[in-house]
Amino acid sequence: MTRHFLRDDDISPAEQAEILDRALELKRDRFAVKPLAGPQTVAVIFDKSSTRTRVSFAVGIADLGGSPLIISTASSQLGGKETASDTARVLERQVAAIVWRTYGQAGLEEMANGTTVPVVNALSDDFHPCQLLADLLTIREHRGDLAGLTIAFLGDGASNMAQSYLLAGATAGMHVRVASPAAYAPNAQVVAEAAAIAARTGGSVSLHTDPREAVAGVDVVVTDTWVSMGKEEEKADRLAVFGDYRVDNTMMALAKADAHFMHCLPADRGYEVTADVIDGPQSIIWDEAENRLHAQKSLLVWLLAQNAA
Numbered sequence: 384m385t386r387h388f389l390r391d392d393d394i395s396p397a398e399q400a401e402i403l404d405r406a407l408e409l410k411r412d413r414f415a416v417k418p419l420a421g422p423q424t425v426a427v428i429f430d431k432s433s434t435r436t437r438v439s440f441a442v443g444i445a446d447l448g449g450s451p452l453i454i455s456t457a458s459s460q461l462g463g464k465e466t467a468s469d470t471a472r473v474l475e476r477q478v479a480a481i482v483w484r485t486y487g488q489a490g491l492e493e494m495a496n497g498t499t500v501p502v503v504n505a506l507s508d509d510f511h512p513c514q515l516l517a518d519l520l521t522i523r524e525h526r527g528d529l530a531g532l533t534i535a536f537l538g539d540g541a542s543n544m545a546q547s548y549l550l551a552g553a554t555a556g557m558h559v560r561v562a563s564p565a566a567y568a569p570n571a572q573v574v575a576e577a578a579a580i581a582a583r584t585g586g587s588v589s590l591h592t593d594p595r596e597a598v599a600g601v602d603v604v605v606t607d608t609w610v611s612m613g614k615e616e617e618k619a620d621r622l623a624v625f626g627d628y629r630v631d632n633t634m635m636a637l638a639k640a641d642a643h644f645m646h647c648l649p650a651d652r653g654y655e656v657t658a659d660v661i662d663g664p665q666s667i668i669w670d671e672a673e674n675r676l677h678a679q680k681s682l683l684v685w686l687l688a689q690n691a692a
Contacts, residue, residue, distance in 0.1 A: 386689040387495040387502045388682060389488070391512040391550035392576060396584050399519070399554050406520050406674070406681035408448075413677075415645035416589045419449025423479040425683070428454045428461065429503070430485040433686045435648060436505050436513070439675035440482055447680055452478065456485075468497025480683060501686040503679075509570075511543040514647045515551035521671040525643055529631070530556030530585060534603040535638070537562045537594045537628045538655055539621075540569045544607040544647060548576035549588050556584040562593055562597035563590075564624050594628045598637045605645045606630050606655045622654065631657040635665060643667050 387393060394402065409415060420423065425444045429437065437453065444451040454461075461470045467490045474481055475498040483491060484505040495502040504512055523529055534552055536545050540563030551570060552559035559577070561569055568574075568590055577588045591597040598604055609625045611616045635644060644656075644666045652658050661668060 385495075385499050385501060386686055388512060388686060389491050389495055389504045390510050391515050391547050392554060392580060393512070394554070396554050396556065399516075399551070402516060402678070402681045403520050403523060405684060407518070407524075407675045409680050409684075410674075410677040412530075413446050413680075414683060417448030419444060419447040419479060420549055420686055422448055422450040424450045424452050424477065424481045425482060426452045426454055426474050426478045427489065428456060428483040428485070430456045430483075431506065433484055433506075435672055435675050436437050436484055438678055440505065440691065443676050443680040443683065446479050446676075447683060449479065449669065466497075467491075467494040470494065471498035471500075471502070474498070480686065499690075501683075501690055503682065503686070507543060509543055509573075510547045510550070511647070512551065513675065513679050513682065514544065514545055515547045517674040518548075518605070518645060518647070518671060519551060519555055520674045520678050521645065521667055522643070524670065524674075525667055526602055533556070533558040533560065533595040533601045534602045534605060535560040535562060536605045536607075537593075537597065537634075538606045538625055538632060539563060539567050540590065540629055541567050542607055544605075545569055546573045548605065549573055550580065553577040553581040553584060553586045553588055556581075556586045558587045558589075560589050560591055560597040560601065562594040562628060564628075565592055567624070594634065597638055598634055601638045601642060603643050603645060604630055604635060604638050607647055608651050609647065609655050610651070616672060625655070629655060630658065632659055632663075635660055635663075639666075648672055660662065 441451040452489040471494045488509040
């Protein structure tokens with residue numbers, strides 16, 4: 384059966400650790416392995432605009448000896464005349480893997496069900512699992528073993544980042560707190576799935592409406608934009624609702640003295656995070672952004688090996 388990476392819980396705790404171990408190796412020696420030598424081509428499809436995802440996948444595929452084929456759905460048949468599964472059946476005869484940054488999770492699942500090559504979720508409305516691999520890699524670099532660490536996500540609990548933190552953090556044995564207004568809580572099914580994983584790994588998940596309660600004594604504080612792509616018409620309402628969840632120095636002072644701040648970027652400075660935090664000594668956002676490259680390369684190496692077995 385073809386292995387895909389559509390959600391953070393598509394991999395086991397041991398597999399997650401293996402991918403992070405390999406990412407550290409590839410960070411030390413970027414050109415150590417070339418599973419895409421030939422070069423083989425990887426299709427990288429974008430429904431949404433992108434900086435970090437586009438650059439990190441294009442560079443990473445080239446580092447692995449391959450050729451990235453960047454496709455915009457606006458100039459392709461995908462989503463118009465052609466279904467995701469039909470597109471997948473065309474692509475699988477010419478590419479080694481498919482990476483897709485899209486809106487609905489259902490489209491990714493349809494594409495994965497329709498192909499024999501690995502499909503990677505480069506972002507959907509529900510999850511952002513590649514970002515979480517990079518985030519976990521960054522936390523591990525700065526704080527050591529992931530198991531037992533406590534992390535607080537502040538802001539839109541129904542966002543792809545919050546939901547991926549629940550699943551990926553639980554898989555790593557971390558204690559994940561999500562603080563959001565009650566109307567913006569994570570999907571209940573995702574919370575239940577994360578809790579079930581945490582019960583096996585020794586981690587935990589908890590939901591909060593008080594951001595100060597969530598941040599108290601944590602190792603890592605995380606936030607993300609309050610206005611994700613596709614939510615622009617809600618901006619005024621969201622700015623009013625999320626104001627108490629802004630990460631500033633007063634909020635950071637409630638965490639451990641050596642706590643780190645993370646943000647997947649792009650950031651709306653002055654909204655979800657103040658400039659003195661994002662540019663301050665506790666911020667590790669630039670390492671986090673770089674680690675998209677190394678984590679995604681490791682993921683592709685792992686998926687290619689799994690599907691060759």
